[in-house]
Amino acid sequence: MNRIEVLPDQAALITRSLDLIVSKLKTAIQERGMFTIALSGGSTPRSLYEAIANEQLPWDKIHVFWGDERYVPPDHPDSNQLMARRAWLDRVNIAANNVYPIPTDEADPTAAARKYEEQLRRFFQVQTGEIPAIDLILLGMGDDGHTASLFPHTEALSVRDRLITVGKKDTEPRITFTVPLINLAHCVMFLVAGANKRSALAQVFAPIADDFAYPSRLIQPQEELWWLLDQAAGQDLKRT
């Protein structure tokens, strides 16, 4: 199921995404006893995380991962982990061992990617060659069409035999979910706001375009794909 919704403004976008997430969370917990979510970084999701923190939720049944991370210490202003902790996780009663930050203290980002992959395999009890199905993966999209830390024309876009790899923003290393891991999620939800995203969105939704130039095109989950856009970003697209 693919759904595109264009909301009047960013506040409406956040409200809609919150409602959808809480509904999916309750269903997953009812069906499987827990809910696994992978967070995106950047600026758009911050107010969503602040809104989630105000909800009364069964935090002991919620497990939080990150879909990507800048290769900086967890107290660095660019850290996606720091943003989510300040906006949400430090404000609710969620156990430390329900939160799985991406390690960024290995000498080599490749070792960190391997370590996070092992953490995911252990949590989801999947062997090498198997891919776990995360309940919900939140994604943003850059104005170049990147998502997570899958940047245009980088090697990370072609990794198919791992769950986690090293992405590159110019020369800056990042740790990122791979395309296969994202596409196996039960639900993938893009939150995209701002007029600066319009032209990349037009390419992402074009019938024909270079997937490696606009990596968000590679995100084709087998189950649910939601594109939640504000009017500024999505005004040229038709709703589905």
Ligand code: 6PG
């Ligand atoms: C990151 C994100 C990245 C982000 C997009 C959109 O680490 O920055 O994971 O993929 O989602 O760059 O960022 P904005 O929401 O700030 O536009």
